[in-house]
């Protein structure tokens with residue numbers, strides 16, 4: 001038995017701070033959210049969660065993965081709902097996996113084949129983060145993009161988890177009870193740091209898009225090309 005939950009929390013502290021400091025994330029936290037960048041992120045997350053959840057389901061007979069695969073955490077269906085909102089009914093034809101998103105998906109597929117226990121690191125990095133900041137991020141997204149409640153934020157709603165704090169405690173206990181060695185745990189922490197890195201690269205990719213959109217807004221304001229009083233950001237593809 002190893003204290004995997006603490007090891008993960010302590011061992012990814014620096015990576016967490018680094019992720020919070022990526023420009024795209026910082027802008028988001030300040031309420032600078034722009035639909036064309038945000039929906040690209042939702043698109044990438046869709047492919048990432050779909051891969052992670054599919055691989056964990058496939059490994060449901062694996063003695064370690066089966067214990068950490070909680071269907072109530074699954075985000076694929078909620079991301080589909082959000083993509084429908086942002087892109088419309090033909091979202092499947094429009095949504096694109098970026099190169100950073102592809103690297104992330106490729107890594108998930110690879111370890112599922114070669115070292116499935118490392119999927120724990122990916123589950124931890126995404127779901128524990130989602131459960132921790134979900135409600136705050138939801139509010140920011142709603143205010144930043146003028147969303148009506150319930151539209152485009154299904155991702156943040158864990159309908160089958162009424163008490164997120166209690167669920168996190170249970171998830172941590174489950175991590176600690178997994179039959180792993182210290183060496184396994186160290187490898188999982190290493191993989192979690194890589195997972196943070198993959199997320200950061202994905203956010204960095206979106207930064208250029210956001211900067212372009214802000215630039216357009218500034219340009220439009222300066223040249224008054226848009227309707228006076230409009231605060232809507234110009235869409236950048």
Ligand code: HEM
Nearest residue numbers: 008009016019020025029124125126128129132133196199
């Ligand atoms: C938007 C910027 C972010 C903020 C403000 C933020 C904030 C937080 C907060 C307040 C917690 C709760 C800590 C606790 O329960 O003791 C947390 C936990 C966590 N966050 Fe973030 N976070 C951010 C970004 C991220 C990102 C980008 C990831 C990874 C993709 C992430 C992954 C995690 C994980 C895995 C935990 C659980 C730590 C643990 O208890 O083991 N966070 N975050």
